[in-house]
Amino acid sequence: MGYLLIFLSNALLSALSITNLGLISSMVGFLHHEKDHVGTYRVDWPDNTVHLKVLPEHLWVDQGHTSNGVAGYGFFLGLFGLYVAWRQKKRQGNKPSQTLSALCILLFLAVLFTLSAIIFVYLVTYQTDGQQISPAVAQSDVAYPADKWTPETWFLSVLDLPLADPAQRHNIHCKVVNMKVWRWMLLPIFAVDVLAFAFSTVELIKQRKGMRQPPFKFEN
Template structure:
């Protein structure tokens, strides 16, 4: 009981933390797009009002990770409730609710693993890109390449921005973006752990 309860509590807690980080990224992007609009970039040869978002921004990995976090949060809550109902069931067939949690946790393991693969592939494919002075134009979304939010704003930080306030807010947002990406890994490990514990509990009840 306690192993199942505590592991799922940790899964819910970590998932809601990641959900908050991803939501903060979405809020930041919308704020930059609707309120800030452009960053002033002081290149040696010219000054450009760079639009805060590129023409090609890849967001599917964020949506998928958001789904993983939401799924993990609610699954953890459900599994904690089911764990409380599993006391004194040794020797009885596994309850239908435990079997349901077993199936949902198996799906969660596969879902989170696919999200990790997708997120890291997309991020690695775009991480060596830079914003070029020869391509950037004032008040026009940067047209070259596809970008993830993380790699776009990392590239923006490489530029001679006129506003230190913008630089500071972007740097903080990038930290959150990097954090939610890496938190997917401990979420996956907790998915595996909770799945194994549920499997052991099902075997225990059959004895």
């Protein structure tokens, strides 16, 4: 039963991680596309029309790199966990599995890594949340110089502007949803990290107890 729990939890970890990796990659692709192929958004304020650069001067992207690392680590760790679970099913003898010990260590690191990423990502997001793009500061063909932003909080503010192109607004809205989803996906990834670590640790403890247990002897 232990190997099955290890298998299922690591399969789920891989699935969640590769999904989040795809979402983050989609965001990165969107940022590059907007910068290289769109360049500016036309904003029709009542008294002024500005061609706003698609990205601000101070864009914080470290949280994306960190989350990308969590997703990549989780995906390959989950695959390794599937291999370990398969080895446990075919395991013979009482000696504790070295691959299971390695998995426990790697999962413990994953728990710490993901928890650190969650704290960092949410702290940065909420520090930059609620900011607005000021018409008095925005200038045509100039990267918006005020404040620091994450991609999510920047494009949320862009959606509050009177954009001239409805298609651009729709596209930005879809990508903002994407950014919110990958941020929230860190939470179930962390939960599965903890579960996979717990299942693996319990199985390793059972194996070590089995090794210490003396063989049963019949009394004369």
